[in-house]
Amino acid sequence: MNTTSNAKKRALLVDDEPVTVMIIHRLLTAAGYLVEMADDGVKALAKYEPGKYSVIITDFLMPSMDGLELAQTIKTLSPAQPIMLVTGFPERIKQEGRSCSPVDLLLEKPFTPEGFSDALAELVPGD
Numbered sequence: 001m002n003t004t005s006n007a008k009k010r011a012l013l014v015d016d017e018p019v020t021v022m023i024i025h026r027l028l029t030a031a032g033y034l035v036e037m038a039d040d041g042v043k044a045l046a047k048y049e050p051g052k053y054s055v056i057i058t059d060f061l062m063p064s065m066d067g068l069e070l071a072q073t074i075k076t077l078s079p080a081q082p083i084m085l086v087t088g089f090p091e092r093i094k095q096e097g098r099s100c101s102p103v104d105l106l107l108e109k110p111f112t113p114e115g116f117s118d119a120l121a122e123l124v125p126g127d
Helices: 018-030 042-048 068-078 088-093 115-123
Strands: 009-016 031-039 053-058 082-088 107-108
Touching: 009 018, 009 042, 018 031, 018 053, 018 082, 018 115, 031 042, 042 053, 042 068, 053 068, 082 088, 082 115, 107 115
Parallel strands: 009 031, 009 053, 053 082, 082 107
Antiparallel strands: none
């Protein structure tokens, strides 16, 4: 008997911008997710447990630990964990010579609700 089929989808939202958090939280809730939040990568890691979240959505620029560092650390613990990086500064990642390889999908700000929903469906199909 599969008891996880009735389990609620869970998302970890990591961002230090209150407006962005509010928008993404509403979109995730509308998509049926229970949402936990952290305002930086260090706090997100304290909440993270392999298998706990259907998806992790993280901002790039944050205090203490940025989104790419968080993604790399989580992928070391759980390589199959779906991670979306949301940023208004994709050019900065390239300028710094950094790779987006730890993340599964990069979504640029600003985005539309439909763009976010499409990205989420691509990252977590059938969830």
